[in-house]
Amino acid sequence: MFYNFGMTTKEINSFTHFDNNVISYLTGIVGQNNIITDSEGIYAYSFDCAHIPFNKQYPKVVVFPQNTQQVSDILKFANKKRIPVIPRGAATNHAGGCNPVKGGIILHFSKMNNILEINNQDLTCKVQPGVVVGDLQSALKAIGLFFPPDPSNLAVSTIGGGIALSSGGPRAFKYGTFKDYVLDLEVVMADGSIIRTGAPTVKNVTGYNLTQLMVGSEGTLGIVTEATLRLIPAPETSNVMLVYFETIENAVDAVSGIINNHLTPSVIDLIDKKTVQTIENFYPTGLLCDKDAVLLIEIDGDTASVKAQEQKIIKICNEYGAKQIDCAQDEMQKQKIWTARRSAFGACAQLAPNVITEDVVVPRSKISELSKGILDISRKYNLITMVMGHIGDGNIHPNFALDLRDIKQKRNFEKAKEELFKLSVSLGGTLSGEHGIGCQKANFLPLALDKTTLQLMIQIKKVFDPNYILNPEKML
Ligand SMILES: Cc1cc2nc3c(=O)[nH]c(=O)nc-3n(C[C@H](O)[C@H](O)[C@H](O)COP(=O)(O)OP(=O)(O)OC[C@H]3O[C@@H](n4cnc5c(N)ncnc54)[C@H](O)[C@@H]3O)c2cc1C
Numbered sequence: 001m002f003y004n005f006g007m008t009t010k011e012i013n014s015f016t017h018f019d020n021n022v023i024s025y026l027t028g029i030v031g032q033n034n035i036i037t038d039s040e041g042i043y044a045y046s047f048d049c050a051h052i053p054f055n056k057q058y059p060k061v062v063v064f065p066q067n068t069q070q071v072s073d074i075l076k077f078a079n080k081k082r083i084p085v086i087p088r089g090a091a092t093n094h095a096g097g098c099n100p101v102k103g104g105i106i107l108h109f110s111k112m113n114n115i116l117e118i119n120n121q122d123l124t125c126k127v128q129p130g131v132v133v134g135d136l137q138s139a140l141k142a143i144g145l146f147f148p149p150d151p152s153n154l155a156v157s158t159i160g161g162g163i164a165l166s167s168g169g170p171r172a173f174k175y176g177t178f179k180d181y182v183l184d185l186e187v188v189m190a191d192g193s194i195i196r197t198g199a200p201t202v203k204n205v206t207g208y209n210l211t212q213l214m215v216g217s218e219g220t221l222g223i224v225t226e227a228t229l230r231l232i233p234a235p236e237t238s239n240v241m242l243v244y245f246e247t248i249e250n251a252v253d254a255v256s257g258i259i260n261n262h263l264t265p266s267v268i269d270l271i272d273k274k275t276v277q278t279i280e281n282f283y284p285t286g287l288l289c290d291k292d293a294v295l296l297i298e299i300d301g302d303t304a305s306v307k308a309q310e311q312k313i314i315k316i317c318n319e320y321g322a323k324q325i326d327c328a329q330d331e332m333q334k335q336k337i338w339t340a341r342r343s344a345f346g347a348c349a350q351l352a353p354n355v356i357t358e359d360v361v362v363p364r365s366k367i368s369e370l371s372k373g374i375l376d377i378s379r380k381y382n383l384i385t386m387v388m389g390h391i392g393d394g395n396i397h398p399n400f401a402l403d404l405r406d407i408k409q410k411r412n413f414e415k416a417k418e419e420l421f422k423l424s425v426s427l428g429g430t431l432s433g434e435h436g437i438g439c440q441k442a443n444f445l446p447l448a449l450d451k452t453t454l455q456l457m458i459q460i461k462k463v464f465d466p467n468y469i470l471n472p473e474k475m476l
Pocket of ligand 1: 048049086089091092093097150156159165166168170218220225434435471474
C-alpha cells in the first residue's frame with residue numbers, strides 16, 4: 001500500500017482528469033515540436049528500464065522543456081490542475097522511478113543538455129540535467145579534469161537522473177557517488193517557484209542542507225534544472241586487472257587484505273562465475289569461466305604509484321590464493337576489460353525475457369554472508385541469478401533472469417526479493433546503495449526505516465509537494 005498523504009480517493013482519482021485544453025496550454029509553453037501525444041509515443045514513455053508494469057498507466061503527454069522558465073510554467077499549471085509530473089532522463093533506472101503510475105505529464109530533459117560552464121580555477125562545472133554523464137566526462141578529460149561518478153551505463157544516463165538517485169558506479173569505493181560532487185542546484189518546486197539550494201563553493205554550512213535533501217529524492221521533492229558540480233584533477237594514469245579466485249570468500253578476504261594494507265584502488269568489483277560465463281557467451285574476451293569469483297581492480301594515480309600499487313596488490317592477492325591474475329598491458333586491453341564488465345547487464349538480458357537488477361548494500365565485512373545468502377535464496381526459489389557488485393562498498397547487484405509472464409516464476413521472484421531485503425537489513429545493511437527506491441521498493445521501506453523516521457519523510461514530502469503532483473507513488 002502506498003501512503004495516500006491524507007487525500008480522498010476522489011482527489012487521487014482526479015489525477016487522471018485531463019482534457020485537450022491541457023495539451024493546448026502545454027503546447028503554448030514548449031511549442032508544437034516539443035510535445036508528444038500520439039499513442040505510440042505515449043506507450044514508449046510508459047515504462048523505464050525496470051520494465052515492470054507497476055499499476056500500469058500511460059502518461060497523457062510527454063513534453064521536452066528547453067529552459068528553466070518553461071519547467072516553472074509547466075509546474076505552476078500542473079500544480080493548479082493537480083496533474084502528476086514525472087521527470088525523466090534516459091529512463092535507465094532499475095526501480096520504476098519514471099513510471100507514470102498516475103498518468104500525467106512526462107518531463108523529458110533531453111533538450112536541456114548543455115554543459116554551461118567549466119571553471120578551471122574553481123574546479124566546478126555548471127550543467128543542465130539532460131547532459132549525458134559520459135559526455136561530461138569526455139569534455140572534462142580533454143582538459144585534465146575529472147567527474148568521478150560512473151554508472152556503468154554512463155554512455156546514456158544523465159546528470160539529472162544521477163542526482164535524483166545519487167547514482168554511484170564502480171569508482172565509488174575511492175571517489176564516492178553523485179552526492180559527493182553536487183555543490184548547488186537550481187530546482188523548480190511543485191508550485192513553479194525557482195530556488196537555489198546551495199552555493200558554487202566547496203564548503204557551505206549556511207542553513208539546512210537542501211542540496212543533499214534533493215540529491216537522491218527521485219524527483220519527488222523538486223525538479224532539478226541546473227547543477228553546479230565539484231570536479232577534481234584527473235589522475236595521470238590508471239590500470240586494471242582481473243584476479244580470479246576459487247571461492248567468493250577468498251575474493252572477499254583478498255579485498256580486506258588490500259584495504260588493510262592501506263591501498264585504495266579506484267575500483268574493486270566482484271563478478272561471480274555465472275555472470276562471467278554469461279558475459280563470455282555474449283562478448284567473448286577470454287575471461288576464465290571456471291572460477292567462482294573474479295575481482296576487477298582498477299588503480300589510478302601517477303605512473304610510478306600505479307606500478308607500485310599494482311605490484312603490492314598482486315602480492316596480496318597471491319597470498320590470499322588467487323588462481324590467475326591478468327593485468328591489462330595497454331589501453332586496448334583496458335578498454336576490453338571495461339567493455340566486458342559493462343556488458344554484464346546486456347549479457348544477462350540474453351538469458352530470459354526479463355532481467356531484474358537488484359541493489360542491496362551491507363557493511364563490507366558482511367559481503368560473504370550476503371553473497372552466500374543470495375545464492376541460497378535463488379536456489380530455494382529456483383531462480384537464475386548472477387551476482388556482481390561493488391564489493392569495495394558492500395554494494396551487491398544480483399541480476400535475476402526470468403520470465404515475468406510465468407505466474408509461478410513471478411511469485412517466486414517476489415518472495416525471493418522480500419527475503420533478499422530482509423537479509424540485507426538483518427546484516428546491518430539497507431535496501432538500496434545506488435539504484436533508489438522508485439515504486440519497486442516503496443512497499444519495503446518499513447523494513448529499513450522506523451515509523452517515526454518514515455513519518456518525518458512523509459511530512460517533508462507534504463511541505464515540498466502539498467498537492468502530491470511530483471512523481472507520485474515513488475519512494476514513499
Ligand atoms: C546497464 C545499466 C548499468 C547501470 N549501472 C549503474 C551503476 O553502475 N551505478 C548506478 O548507480 N546505477 C546504475 N544504473 C542505474 C541507472 O542507470 C543510473 O542510476 C542512472 O544514473 C539513471 O540515470 P537516467 O538518466 O537514466 O535517469 P532516469 O532513469 O531517467 O531517472 C531516474 C530518477 O531520476 C528522476 N529524475 C530524472 N531527471 C530528473 C530531474 N531533472 N530532476 C528531478 N528528478 C529527475 C526520475 O524521475 C527518476 O526517479 C545502471 C543501469 C543500467 C541499465
